[in-house]
Amino acid sequence: MRTWFFHPLVFYPLAILLAALAIVISVKPQSWPREPAPVAAKVENGALVFEGEGFNSPAVGAEQDMTVVRDFWGRAQTLRIAQLPGQPPPTPAEQGVRLLLTDEQAAMIDDRPVTVEVSYEPSQINAASGLAVSLQGIGPADWASQPAPAEPATLRFELPAQFAVNAIGLRALSGGTDQAYALEITRVRVTPHP
Numbered sequence: 001m002r003t004w005f006f007h008p009l010v011f012y013p014l015a016i017l018l019a020a021l022a023i024v025i026s027v028k029p030q031s032w033p034r035e036p037a038p039v040a041a042k043v044e045n046g047a048l049v050f051e052g053e054g055f056n057s058p059a060v061g062a063e064q065d066m067t068v069v070r071d072f073w074g075r076a077q078t079l080r081i082a083q084l085p086g087q088p089p090p091t092p093a094e095q096g097v098r099l100l101l102t103d104e105q106a107a108m109i110d111d112r113p114v115t116v117e118v119s120y121e122p123s124q125i126n127a128a129s130g131l132a133v134s135l136q137g138i139g140p141a142d143w144a145s146q147p148a149p150a151e152p153a154t155l156r157f158e159l160p161a162q163f164a165v166n167a168i169g170l171r172a173l174s175g176g177t178d179q180a181y182a183l184e185i186t187r188v189r190v191t192p193h194p
Helices: 008-026 103-109
Strands: 042-044 047-050 064-070 076-083 097-100 114-122 130-136 144-147 153-159 167-173 181-192
Touching (some): 103 181, 114 130, 130 153, 144 153, 167 181
Antiparallel strands (some): 047 181, 064 076, 076 181, 097 167, 114 153, 114 181, 130 144, 130 167
């Protein structure tokens, strides 16, 4: 007995459509990199909080590797940053990975000292040994660095005021020169001081 589903005019176009759909899903277009763009952070008690979708479209400098970890639907989850092999500590001219600020949120921290708290999870294979953070503006970046223990933690940085702030800079640090050493950033909280 023959059913309508196996008729060549129905079955083959349907099989081609399903194969094309499987190919499109397998290349994960929802996870492709996005152009760097400002993303509005959550505002909690006067502090800017970047997490989840706040990591959607950061900019990256030449001395770092960066991956935005996304779910199946393309929503940003965390931010992985890695120092390229053989990189020296950051200089004031470097930008690192930058979380770009909207104009309104940049005005909240412009020309004010801030406390930046960065929550992270170390890489399971090649964890970075430190993290550096800076406010990015029109002046040279003033990087503050701390060692990063090889366990999930939150590091707290006190940063001086920067004029015309447009981004928060992040940079993984490591003394190793043989491979890229990484951290997975899960949350960044920026609290301006009066």
